[in-house]
Amino acid sequence: MLYTFIKKQLFLMMRDRTNFTLLLVMPLILVFIINYAIGGLMTEETPKIDATIAILEHTEEKEDINHIKKEIELLSLPDHEKNEMINGLNHFKPIQILKQEVFGNPEIKEMFTIEKINPEELAAAMENDKYTAIIEVPENFTFNVVKYSFLGEGEEPKLDLYLNQNEELASQVVHDLLAGYQEQLQTATVLEQNGLGDLKVSPQDLEGETVTISGVAPITSTTYYIVGMSVMFVLYVASTMGSYAYEEKRDHVFNRMVLANVSKWTYFTGIFIASSITAFLQLVILFSFSIVAFGVSWPSLSPFLATSILLSFAVGGVASLLTSINYQLNSDQASVIFGNAIVTVFAFFGGSFFPIGGDLIDRLGNLTPNGSGMSAFLSAFQGYGLGDITSNLLFLGGFTLLTLSTAVTIFPKRGKAI
Amino acid sequence: MLEALDLKKQFKNTRAVDGVNLFIEQGEVVGLLGPNGAGKSTTISIISSLLPPSSGDVRFFNESIIKKPQTLRKHLGVVPQEIALYNNLTAKENLQFFGKIYHISSNLIKTKMEEVLEIVGLQEKQNDLVKTFSGGMKRRLNIGVALLHEPKLIFMDEPTVGIDPQSRKYILDTVKRLNREQDLTILYTSHYMEEAEYLCDRIYIMDQGHIIASGNNNEIKGILSSEQTVVIEAEIIEDSFLNKLEYHPSVTQVYRQENAIHVIVPLEMDFFQTIIDIAGETETSLKSVQIQTPSLEDVFLHLTGKALRD
Numbered sequence: 001m002l003y004t005f006i007k008k009q010l011f012l013m014m015r016d017r018t019n020f021t022l023l024l025v026m027p028l029i030l031v032f033i034i035n036y037a038i039g040g041l042m043t044e045e046t047p048k049i050d051a052t053i054a055i056l057e058h059t060e061e062k063e064d065i066n067h068i069k070k071e072i073e074l075l076s077l078p079d080h081e082k083n084e085m086i087n088g089l090n091h092f093k094p095i096q097i098l099k100q101e102v103f104g105n106p107e108i109k110e111m112f113t114i115e116k117i118n119p120e121e122l123a124a125a126m127e128n129d130k131y132t133a134i135i136e137v138p139e140n141f142t143f144n145v146v147k148y149s150f151l152g153e154g155e156e157p158k159l160d161l162y163l164n165q166n167e168e169l170a171s172q173v174v175h176d177l178l179a180g181y182q183e184q185l186q187t188a189t190v191l192e193q194n195g196l197g198d199l200k201v202s203p204q205d206l207e208g209e210t211v212t213i214s215g216v217a218p219i220t221s222t223t224y225y226i227v228g229m230s231v232m233f234v235l236y237v238a239s240t241m242g243s244y245a246y247e248e249k250r251d252h253v254f255n256r257m258v259l260a261n262v263s264k265w266t267y268f269t270g271i272f273i274a275s276s277i278t279a280f281l282q283l284v285i286l287f288s289f290s291i292v293a294f295g296v297s298w299p300s301l302s303p304f305l306a307t308s309i310l311l312s313f314a315v316g317g318v319a320s321l322l323t324s325i326n327y328q329l330n331s332d333q334a335s336v337i338f339g340n341a342i343v344t345v346f347a348f349f350g351g352s353f354f355p356i357g358g359d360l361i362d363r364l365g366n367l368t369p370n371g372s373g374m375s376a377f378l379s380a381f382q383g384y385g386l387g388d389i390t391s392n393l394l395f396l397g398g399f400t401l402l403t404l405s406t407a408v409t410i411f412p413k414r415g416k417a418i
Numbered sequence: 419m420l421e422a423l424d425l426k427k428q429f430k431n432t433r434a435v436d437g438v439n440l441f442i443e444q445g446e447v448v449g450l451l452g453p454n455g456a457g458k459s460t461t462i463s464i465i466s467s468l469l470p471p472s473s474g475d476v477r478f479f480n481e482s483i484i485k486k487p488q489t490l491r492k493h494l495g496v497v498p499q500e501i502a503l504y505n506n507l508t509a510k511e512n513l514q515f516f517g518k519i520y521h522i523s524s525n526l527i528k529t530k531m532e533e534v535l536e537i538v539g540l541q542e543k544q545n546d547l548v549k550t551f552s553g554g555m556k557r558r559l560n561i562g563v564a565l566l567h568e569p570k571l572i573f574m575d576e577p578t579v580g581i582d583p584q585s586r587k588y589i590l591d592t593v594k595r596l597n598r599e600q601d602l603t604i605l606y607t608s609h610y611m612e613e614a615e616y617l618c619d620r621i622y623i624m625d626q627g628h629i630i631a632s633g634n635n636n637e638i639k640g641i642l643s644s645e646q647t648v649v650i651e652a653e654i655i656e657d658s659f660l661n662k663l664e665y666h667p668s669v670t671q672v673y674r675q676e677n678a679i680h681v682i683v684p685l686e687m688d689f690f691q692t693i694i695d696i697a698g699e700t701e702t703s704l705k706s707v708q709i710q711t712p713s714l715e716d717v718f719l720h721l722t723g724k725a726l727r728d
Contacts, residue, residue, distance in 0.1 A: 004518040008507070015506040015547070252502040255468055256563065259491050260519040 001262075005270030006277060012244055013278055019240045023282055027229040028289060034225045049111040051132035051170040053103065054125050056117050057141075061095045064142035071147075094145050094185060095137055102181055111173070132167045133174040136160035145185070158182070165382075172220060226290045227377045228352035231311065231370040233286075234279045235346060238315050239339035241275040242322030246332040264411060271323055272404065276316035283308045296381075303380035303389055310396035311373035317403030318369070324407040346370050366392070369399050419444045419603055420490075420571060422465050425474035427457075434460040435471070436627035442571070442605055447597050449618035450607040451714075453722060457627040458607045459499065462573050465605075466496050495569035499576045501556045502563070505549035509540055509559050512548060513566060520567035530566055537592060538562040554585025561589065565596070571603045572596075578613065593617055611715040621714070625722040638717050645670060647712045648681040648689055651705040652697070655679060659700040666692065673719050682716055 014020060072085050103114050117125055117134075125134055137159060144157040161178055163171040248254045257267060287304070290296045298304050318338070325334035347353060349364045350371030365371035376392035386393075421441040427434045435457045442448050452458045463469035465476045467487030476483045478490040503512050513534060517527040535541045538558040548556060557577060564572055574593065578586045594617060596602045608614055614621055621638055623631040631638055652659070655674070663681055664672045668689070671682040683689045690707060697704050712720075 001519065001521075004515060008504070008511075008515050011511065012504065012506050252498045252500045253504065255496070255498065256502050256516060257519060258468060259466065259494065259496055260516070260567075261488055261491050262519050 001266055002270055002273060005266070006274045009241070009244065009270065009274030010278065013240065016240075019236075023233060023236055023240070023278075024285060027233040027286055028293075030229050031222070031225050031290065031294070034221070034229075049170045049173060051111060051167060051174075052113045052115055052130055053174060054115050054117045054131045054134045055099070055137065056119060056122055056125075056134065057095065057137040058119060058139040059137075059141065059143075061093055061142045064140060064146075065089055065093065067140075067143050068146045089146065092146060092149070094142055098135075098181060102177055108177070111170070126162055129164065129166060132164050132170040134162040135178070136162070168221070168224075222290075222294045223296055223381055224378070226286070226294065226296060227374055227381070228347075228350075230283055230286045231350065231373045231377065232343065232347040232352040234282055234311065234315055234373075235318070235343045235370055236339060237275055237279045237282060238318035238322055239335040239343070241271060241278070241319035242326055242335035242338070243332045245271055245319075245323035246326040246335065249327055249330075264408075268320055268323075268404075268408060268411070272316040272320050274316075275319035276312040279312035279315035280308055283312065298380065299383040300380065300385065303376065303384065303386050306386060306393055307373055307376040307380060307389065307396075310393050310400070311369060311376075313400040314369035314373070314396045314403070317400040317407070320407035321403045324411040327412050328410060350374050366395065369396060372396055372399075420465065420476070420478050422461070423475045423477065425461065425464055425476070426472045427460050427464060427469070428472045433627055435464065438474075438624070438627070438629055440622050440629060440632070442603060444570075444603050445597070445601050446619045447593070447604045447606060447617050449614035449621040450605060450624060451611070451614055451621060451718065452607075452624035455626075456624040458624055459575060461624070462496075462575050462605070462607065466494060466573055467491060492567075493570040495564035495567070495572040497561050497564045497572065497574040497577050499579060501560055503548050503556065503559060506547060508545050508547055509535070509551075509562075510544040512559065512563060513544075516563045517566050522567060530568075534562040534565050537565060537596070539588065552582075552585070554581040554588070557581050557585060557589060558592075561592065569602070571605070573605045575607050576609060577606075578608065578610065590616060611713065611718065615714055623718060623721060630721050631717070635714065638714060639712060641717050641720065644685050645682050645712055646685050646687075647710045647716050648683060648693065649706075649708045649710055650679045650681065650693060651677060651707075652679070653703045653705060656700055656702055659696060659702040662696045662700060663693075666696075668692075671716075671719055675715070680716060680719075682712065682720065 013023075068089065069086055072082050075082060077085075099114060102108065103112055112132075115131075122134070122136070125131055138157065141157050141159070144154055147153045148156055159178065159182070161175065163175060165171065248257075254267075287296070287298075287308075322334045322338055326332050346368040347370060349361060350368045351365050351374055352370065366375055372392045372395045376389040376396075379389050379392075419442055422438055425435050425438040438457070438461055440448075440450075440461075450458050450461065460469065464471045465483075467476070467483050467490055470484060476490075478493075481489065483490040504515070507515065510531065513531045514527060517530060522530060531544075532541075535544050538561055540555060540558060540562065543551065543555060548559065551559070561574070561577060564574075577593075578589050581589075590613060593604060593606065597604055597617075604617075606614070606617055615635055618635070620634050621632065622629050623638070631641060633640075655677075660672065660674070660679065663669060663679065668683055668687055669681055670684070671680075673680050681689070681693075690709075693704070693707055696702075
């Protein structure tokens with residue numbers, strides 16, 4: 001029986017071109033437009049970045065160089081080979097390169113101020129909004145890089161990067177610069193191992209998305225708006241399903257169901273499940289399309305799936321509630337108002353249009369299903385796990401139960417619903 | 419088979435149904451006639467268990483359906499006045515959906531669908547979306563859906579409203595065939611008196627929430643057995659001509675139907691000369707004058723003071 005209801009609802013949805021366009025095509029078009037607009041901004045205008053980056057070095061690079069020189073002296077190699085290697089070291093100072101060539105480049109220098117911090121200042125610096133990024137150079141970094149590059153010993157050392165999520169654009173630039181730097185370092189390693197090394201790094205070379213540094217991944221504008229538009233447009237599933245349910249009452253199809261002894265519970269469960277499935281499919285299609293069209297990727301699938309499922313349930317709950325209100329009012333006004341006004345208000349507070357700051361608004365946003373879903377999706381994108389989005393998931397579950405129980409309570413009794 | 423006992427239904431300040439008593443025997447076609455607002459649809463909603471009455475009872479095979487409507491619903495098919503179908507589904511998908519909610523098994527549903535599509539003459543259109551159907555085709559499918567679970571009793575609420583004469587004839591013949599060949603019991607409401615005359619074994623006439631007359635065709639017509647109907651056709655019907663007829667002391671009733679005037683007068687009266695005189699006085703050129711025995715329409719008008727399609 002439920003399968004019959006769900007199948008019918010999905011058929012109706014697929015054959016309704018207007019709603020099909022609204023639910024699937026419109027969010028993609030909007031993401032394209034926003035992406036294009038932001039892309040234009042990035043390429044045609046110089047971004048106005050004025051940011052401070054903290055660098056924490058656990059060991060001085062000079063000490064590392066001296067350390068490796070001593071190690072080379074002890075090697076059982078001919079003297080000329082040892083001298084060659086020691087001379088090579090004069091051109092291979094990764095941290096110096098990072099400071100002087102990468103962040104010391106005139107174009108980059110205009111945007112970033114570098115400040116050196118001590119290990120004991122790290123915790124405070126991470127709490128401080130002053131820094132756009134903190135680059136932590138682990139102990140013996142240069143020593144390990146040289147050892148790995150020249151002697152092929154040990155593991156490839158990595159820098160730790162902490163990004164300030166409140167400064168999205170500057171964070172992204174630092175991330176890209178460092179990713180490129182790391183890539184160049186890998187190339188240099190290969191060259192050194194083949195006796196061709198002479199590392200020079202310029203910002204023009206610093207492109208690419210290879211993320212080998214640790215820390216939390218930043219959210220790009222494209223990712224942000226894909227999530228924003230998806231969680232906004234998924235709400236339209238609820239208003240659409242609510243309208244379909246009212247049409248069943250208006251056209252007396254619901255009476256046929258009553259006469260077939262279909263219970264209120266079956267009817268509600270049908271609407272809830274069909275709406276949830278539609279919402280889930282919509283999210284999956286939108287996110288799958290964004291993987292192909294925008295190259296978006298998910299660090300982990302489980303938080304994405306859990307959020308999608310619970311957000312879809314919340315949409316199912318809203319659809320059931322709208323159905324009940326429509327039946328009570330004997331019109332589809334509840335769906336119309338929800339679709340035309342409430343979705344926009346929810347989208348605003350939920351942050352679908354732009355990130356809104358402020359504790360109160362942030363809290364309000366998380367009290368909307370889309371806002372809560374968006375927070376969870378963005379966290380998932382940043383690499384957080386299921387444990388980190390539990391509060392959002394619990395909210396979505398609670399929201400579903402609340403809307404469903406309200407819907408069942410206010411649905412008209414026999415004789416009032418026809 | 420089914421009887422309604424002193425049914426009443428109050429909506430705020432309106433009493434839509436006021437003490438209705440009626441019964442339907444197995445194998446009968448019963449007509450429920452009345453003008454708009456007479457309470458026919460409310461009565462059908464109550465006796466089909468969709469709407470609880472304010473008071474009174476409905477019994478199906480001597481069991482009250484008010485608290486336990488399930489048995490009646492299992493054996494009842496309802497053809498609502500509205501097209502209760504999904505426009506964005508095909509005829510076949512509609513039948514499949516409604517068949518499933520009546521718990522018809524997947525194996526049986528295919529056979530039942532073919533039977534129903536044949537009865538309503540929509541085999542060729544079964545894969546077309548309902549929204550592409552003509553009014554008549556939608557009405558036929560509306561009937562088909564109600565037949566799918568093989569009901570013993572079927573309520574048809576004005577199933578021929580707003581359709582072309584061909585579809586109307588098809589539906590009337592189908593109803594007649596279903597009654598004769600499948601022994602289907604039918605309660606039929608209509609605005610068209612000729613449909614009731616053609617189909618129904620017995621008729622209830624309803625007005626303002628009451629049953630005001632009941633019986634078979636002859637019994638109903640017998641209400642006007644002491645009167646005759648004079649049907650007058652004229653080139654142009656002037657108001658002065660109508661007024662003179664209405665105020666004539668021997669005339670019981672006058673009503674206009676399309677291009678003709680129906681005048682009800684006592685049976686023993688020779689009214690022909692009076693009509694010629696009034697036409698002369700009002701300069702009305704007559705086309706024809708016929709004397710008929712009263713029709714159901716005349717009886718209806720006599721009882722309610724309103725034409726059926728007012």
